[in-house]
Amino acid sequence: SAVISQKPSRDICQRGTSLTIQCQVDSQVTMMFWYRQQPGQSLTLIATANQGSEATYESGFVIDKFPISRPNLTFSTLTVSNMSPEDSSIYLCSVLTSGMYEQYFGPGTRLTVT
Amino acid sequence: AQSVTQLDSQVPVFEEAPVELRCNYSSSVSVYLFWYVQYPNQGLQLLLKYLSGSTLVKGINGFEAEFNKSQTSFHLRKPSVHISDTAEYFCAVSDLDSGAGSYQLTFGKGTKLSVIP
Numbered sequence: 001s002a003v004i005s006q007k008p009s010r011d012i013c014q015r016g017t018s019l020t021i022q023c024q025v026d027s028q029v030t031m032m033f034w035y036r037q038q039p040g041q042s043l044t045l046i047a048t049a050n051q052g053s054e055a056t057y058e059s060g061f062v063i064d065k066f067p068i069s070r071p072n073l074t075f076s077t078l079t080v081s082n083m084s085p086e087d088s089s090i091y092l093c094s095v096l097t098s099g100m101y102e103q104y105f106g107p108g109t110r111l112t113v114t
Numbered sequence: 115a116q117s118v119t120q121l122d123s124q125v126p127v128f129e130e131a132p133v134e135l136r137c138n139y140s141s142s143v144s145v146y147l148f149w150y151v152q153y154p155n156q157g158l159q160l161l162l163k164y165l166s167g168s169t170l171v172k173g174i175n176g177f178e179a180e181f182n183k184s185q186t187s188f189h190l191r192k193p194s195v196h197i198s199d200t201a202e203y204f205c206a207v208s209d210l211d212s213g214a215g216s217y218q219l220t221f222g223k224g225t226k227l228s229v230i231p
Contacts, residue, residue: 004157031217042204042221043158092157096217101146101165101208103219105158 002027002095004106012112013083020079021109023093028073031096033103034066038089046091049076083113116140116209120222127195128230135190135225137205146208147188148219149179153201161203164188175199200229 003026013019023032032049047055047068055068070076080087093106121136139145146165150158162173169181179190188205205222 033217042223043219044221045218094158101217102148102160102163103217104160105150107157110155 002029002097002104004093004095004104006091006093006106006109008109009107010110010112012114014114015084017083018079018081019083019111020077021091021093021111023076023078023106025074025095027097029095029097030073032070032076033094033096034068034076034078035092035094035105036089037092037108043092046078049078080111083111085113087111088113116145116207116220118205118207118220118222120203120205120225122225123223124226124228126228126230129197130194132193133191133195133199133227135203135205135227137188137190137222139186139188139205139207139220140209141186144209147179147181148206148208149173149177149188149190150204150206151175151201152204152224158204161190195227195229197229197231199227202226 005024007022034046035043036046037043045058046061047057049055049068049070051070065081067079090108090110092108094103096103117140119138127133148163149161151161152158161177162171164171164181172178177192181188202224204224206219
């Protein structure tokens with residue numbers, strides 16, 4: 001398994017600003033992902049964070065809005081840019097451990113945009 | 115594209131009663147199946163998974179699930195629930211035929227289990 005931490009755990013932000021969320025894993029992992037969980041909804045994959053290259057975004061998500069970094073095998077950041085109230089969600093980081101076909105999730109960052 | 119249907123958005127059940135949370139997915143030849151639990155204000159925790167082999171899978175906290183390929187279902191069961199089982203439960207599927215890799219998870223909308231004392 002993997003232990004994942006996220007910072008911040010929650011934040012309240014003003015419209016038009018940006019927030020960077022950090023995800024730290026206690027061991028090196030092959031793949032890291034970012035999900036969004038809107039109020040009362042299920043999880044939606046935003047992107048796969050690739051180490052050393054640009055992230056792979058899912059349909060409906062773009063780099064300008066959700067820039068992602070992954071400088072090494074244990075750390076990634078997701079920035080939510082030019083926020084609007086529609087961005088109010090829980091953002092979750094997850095990792096895939098090699099050969100296990102299991103994704104482990106961080107505790108999430110609860111974002112409220114006013 | 116793969117889709118996952120959790121038929122019940124909310125399930126109230128009395129303590130020590132049995133419970134079944136239903137999950138159906140789109141037809142596919144090869145899938146991996148998962149159940150996750152999310153306690154209030156926490157992240158997701160893996161309850162159990164089906165990759166291959168026996169269709170009855172046992173997980174943590176006394177939960178089990180049965181993979182039924184003909185009905186494309188993966189229902190979650192517990193014979194006797196506790197107050198501490200109150201949480202939201204998510205079914206998720208990896209479609210091995212999608213070309214996106216075995217890691218890509220599609221989630222259902224979740225089922226909120228409320229255990230009544």
